[in-house]
Amino acid sequence: MSVERRPVSAPSVLNEAYDYDKPVPFSRAFRVDIKDVTILFISGTASVDEAGRSIHIGDIEAQTKRMFKNVTTLLEAEGATWNEVVRTTFYHRDIDRDYEIVSKLRGEFLRRWDWNASRRAWVSRRSFAGRNC
Numbered sequence: 001m002s003v004e005r006r007p008v009s010a011p012s013v014l015n016e017a018y019d020y021d022k023p024v025p026f027s028r029a030f031r032v033d034i035k036d037v038t039i040l041f042i043s044g045t046a047s048v049d050e051a052g053r054s055i056h057i058g059d060i061e062a063q064t065k066r067m068f069k070n071v072t073t074l075l076e077a078e079g080a081t082w083n084e085v086v087r088t089t090f091y092h093r094d095i096d097r098d099y100e101i102v103s104k105l106r107g108e109f110l111r112r113w114d115w116n117a118s119r120r121a122w123v124s125r126r127s128f129a130g131r132n133c
Contacts, residue, residue: 004033008040010073015052029074040078045070060098064105082110 008029029042047063056062092098
C-alpha cells in the first residue's frame with residue numbers, strides 16, 4: 001500500500017522550522033493520504049511569527065491566541081477546520097501560572113467547534129533553558 005505525504009505550510013503566519021537561522025529538521029504540519037482518507041499532523045506550533053521569531057514573550061494570553069491563529073491557518077491551507085480535529089495537546093511551561101487563562105481561551109475557542117479529545121502536559125523549565133517563552 002502506498003502512503004502519500006507532503007508538508008503543509010502557511011507562510012502568511014509562520015515559517016518552516018528548517019528556514020530558521022539555525023535550522024530545525026521538522027515540518028510544522030504534514031498531510032498524509034491513505035487511500036481515500038486524509039490525515040493532518042500539526043506540531044511545533046507555538047507563538048511564532050512568519051519569520052520564526054517567538055512573539056508575545058511573557059503574555060500567555062497573546063501567545064495562546066497566536067497559536068490558535070497559526071494552527072487555524074495550517075488547517076485552512078488544507079481545506080480543514082477545527083471540526084475535523086480529533087486531538088489536541090497543550091504543553092505548559094508553568095502550569096500553575098498558565099492553566100486558568102489557557103483553559104479559558106481554549107474553552108472559548110474550541111466551543112465554536114465540535115469538542116475534541118484534549119490533554120495538557122507540564123514541561124520542566126529545564127526544557128526551555130535559554131529560550132524566551
